[in-house]
Amino acid sequence: MTFLFNEPTTFADELIDGFVAAHDRWVRRVEGGVVRAQRGEPGTVAVVIGGGSGHYPAFGGLVGPGLAHGAAMGNLFASPSARQVCSVARAAETGAGVLFTFGNYAGDVLHFGQAQESLVAQGIPCHTVTVTDDVSSASADRLADRRGVAGGLIVFKVAGTAADAGHPLDEVARVAELANSRTRTMGVAFTGCTLPGAAEPLFSVAPGRMAVGMGVHGEPGISEQDVPTADGLAELLVGRVLAEKPLGVTDTRVAVVLNGLGSVKYEELFVVYSRVARLLAAAGVTVVEPEVGEFFTSFDMAGVSLSVCWLDDELEGYWRAPADTPAYRKVLASAATVGTDRAPETRTDQVPAASEASQRTARRVLAAFDVIRRTVDDNADELGRIDAIAGDGDHGIGMQRGATAALAAARHAVDLGAGAGTVLERAADAWADKAGGTSGALWGVALHALGAELGDEAKPTPSDVVTGVCAAEAAIVRLGKAELGDKTMVDVLVPFRTELAARVESEVDLAAAWSAAADVAEAAAEATASLVPRIGRARPHAERSVGSPDAGAVSLALIVRAVSTVLGEGEGQ
Ligand SMILES: Nc1ncnc2c1ncn2[C@@H]1O[C@H](COP(=O)(O)OP(=O)(O)O)[C@@H](O)[C@H]1O
Numbered sequence: 001m002t003f004l005f006n007e008p009t010t011f012a013d014e015l016i017d018g019f020v021a022a023h024d025r026w027v028r029r030v031e032g033g034v035v036r037a038q039r040g041e042p043g044t045v046a047v048v049i050g051g052g053s054g055h056y057p058a059f060g061g062l063v064g065p066g067l068a069h070g071a072a073m074g075n076l077f078a079s080p081s082a083r084q085v086c087s088v089a090r091a092a093e094t095g096a097g098v099l100f101t102f103g104n105y106a107g108d109v110l111h112f113g114q115a116q117e118s119l120v121a122q123g124i125p126c127h128t129v130t131v132t133d134d135v136s137s138a139s140a141d142r143l144a145d146r147r148g149v150a151g152g153l154i155v156f157k158v159a160g161t162a163a164d165a166g167h168p169l170d171e172v173a174r175v176a177e178l179a180n181s182r183t184r185t186m187g188v189a190f191t192g193c194t195l196p197g198a199a200e201p202l203f204s205v206a207p208g209r210m211a212v213g214m215g216v217h218g219e220p221g222i223s224e225q226d227v228p229t230a231d232g233l234a235e236l237l238v239g240r241v242l243a244e245k246p247l248g249v250t251d252t253r254v255a256v257v258l259n260g261l262g263s264v265k266y267e268e269l270f271v272v273y274s275r276v277a278r279l280l281a282a283a284g285v286t287v288v289e290p291e292v293g294e295f296f297t298s299f300d301m302a303g304v305s306l307s308v309c310w311l312d313d314e315l316e317g318y319w320r321a322p323a324d325t326p327a328y329r330k331v332l333a334s335a336a337t338v339g340t341d342r343a344p345e346t347r348t349d350q351v352p353a354a355s356e357a358s359q360r361t362a363r364r365v366l367a368a369f370d371v372i373r374r375t376v377d378d379n380a381d382e383l384g385r386i387d388a389i390a391g392d393g394d395h396g397i398g399m400q401r402g403a404t405a406a407l408a409a410a411r412h413a414v415d416l417g418a419g420a421g422t423v424l425e426r427a428a429d430a431w432a433d434k435a436g437g438t439s440g441a442l443w444g445v446a447l448h449a450l451g452a453e454l455g456d457e458a459k460p461t462p463s464d465v466v467t468g469v470c471a472a473e474a475a476i477v478r479l480g481k482a483e484l485g486d487k488t489m490v491d492v493l494v495p496f497r498t499e500l501a502a503r504v505e506s507e508v509d510l511a512a513a514w515s516a517a518a519d520v521a522e523a524a525a526e527a528t529a530s531l532v533p534r535i536g537r538a539r540p541h542a543e544r545s546v547g548s549p550d551a552g553a554v555s556l557a558l559i560v561r562a563v564s565t566v567l568g569e570g571e572g573q
């Protein structure tokens with residue numbers, strides 16, 4: 001239960017304000033997150049971490065000497081957008097490039113991936129190391145598919161210390177990769193968590209039961225059992241992580257992190273750790289500077305995870321090195337020098353010139369965003385319910401955040417006299433910024449591509465609209481790499497676009513063509529129920545999802561149907 005909030009929609013922003021106000025010795029706020037209050041030495045690599053909010057101290061609390069140089073902080077349980085990640089990276093970097101390191105979640109991968117492309121295009125070298133420590137999220141032969149959880153602390157620490165020591169980007173990426181390849185985490189949950197303003201927990205575990213391997217957003221675990229004793233839990237966790245010792249590693253020293261996920265007390269953690277320490281010693285393992293506390297939480301979820309990283313001499317040096325961040329301090333690190341700030345990326349309140357025809361189209365686009373927002377609001381609970389069957393249950397919330405922000409941005413751009421292309425592009429950025437998540441990234445690039453096709457001059461013809469929808473589809477496929485049959489929104493988008501194009505080709509008017517294509521989209525969304533997911537967060541629990549449609553496919557079908565009502569009203573537009 002979250003007791004204290006003002007508006008649920010502004011919670012994530014307000015928490016960053018308060019966090020920075022309380023920790024301005026360490027961090028300063030930039031668009032999209034925080035960076036160190038004092039910049040690193042010129043010419044040192046900037047380590048930029050990040051992800052959704054709701055996991056404190058991940059990620060902002062881990063920014064400071066000896067750890068990260070910046071953290072991109074997204075909305076609750078949703079990745080920051082590519083623009084936000086870029087903004088943090090540009091504020092943090094000092095001329096030697098940027099290392100992105102973050103948990104392996106689809107939304108984070110998409111947004112950080114786009115940000116990396118953008119930095120490289122700006123001449124800033126950038127590498128990525130995704131954290132994949134969660135042993136329960138994929139089998140040992142698919143290590144790269146695993147999610148990133150509390151073991152990220154070890155990877156971030158190693159990378160941050162190596163960067164502060166002045167190592168070049170390749171080297172910082174190498175040691176981060178090495179740390180990740182040797183880190184394993186196992187987690188359990190006793191209760192779910194409740195986001196601000198929500199009446200129900202995002203997910204739940206039956207009283208007295210423990211979900212083994214449940215993810216930090218309620219991703220289904222691998223089994224369930226009665227809650228054991230503290231010793232019983234220690235045995236389960238230690239047994240599982242030691243069984244995962246990487247092949248070929250002979251080292252016997254380990255970094256250990258026993259992590260509370262939100263509402264397990266430190267006292268309980270210490271009781272568990274007492275047995276963990278004895279079990280590790282009995283297994284012939286030497287523990288190096290263990291950490292017991294909260295390092296990667298899931299709001300008020302009751303749960304515990306154990307992370308172990310097998311250390312060689314090099315990693316041990318980085319792990320033992322001092323660090324000084326709001327939430328993680330070893331000893332005081334030496335003060336960093338203050339560098340010159342890059343000019344922040346600014347967005348002006350100006351829009352490019354547009355023809356009157358395009359301004360009229362822009363008003364129709366605004367009407368479409370209005371109806372999209374209302375449709376998403378009306379269906380948010382159901383979308384969340386479908387997403388929770390095999391995913392993380394936040395599809396409705398994410399779509400609401402995106403659609404609401406897109407509507408506001410579209411309205412603002414229309415008021416400034418923008419044409420249709422600019423309105424769509426501004427709405428796209430706002431959608432991606434506020435929604436986060438996989439669908440936020442995909443809706444962002446799709447609306448951008450549509451806007452680029454429509455432009456700010458000509459009144460779009462029906463075939464321009466088809467070209468725009470094709471561009472949106474291409475952008476989604478390029479970024480998400482889903483294929484037909486993977487059980488995603490692509491399974492609706494492709495038949496929708498095909499039907500629309502065929503109807504427009506045979507000179508059916510746009511509103512009628514769109515409405516016929518919306519029928520096809522609805523049927524295609526229903527048909528995803530029989531598919532087995534091959535991509536995205538639902539994939540690890542593929543079998544659970546059979547019989548239920550894909551959440552992103554359903555929301556897309558709802559949206560194209562809603563837009564068809566606006567086209568029907570828009571004579572000649
Ligand atoms: N690679 C992909 N390409 C296209 N669509 C995808 C892809 N991965 C996931 N999706 C769509 O995104 C939806 C989930 O969106 P959302 O809830 O925002 O994501 P997350 O799992 O990151 O929280 C899925 O139902 C699916 O339709």
Ligand SMILES: O=C(COP(=O)(O)O)[C@@H](O)CO
Nearest residue numbers: 051052077079105106107437
């Ligand atoms: O869940 C998170 C990001 O995953 P999405 O795929 O964007 O939902 C976030 O809380 C961890 O970074």
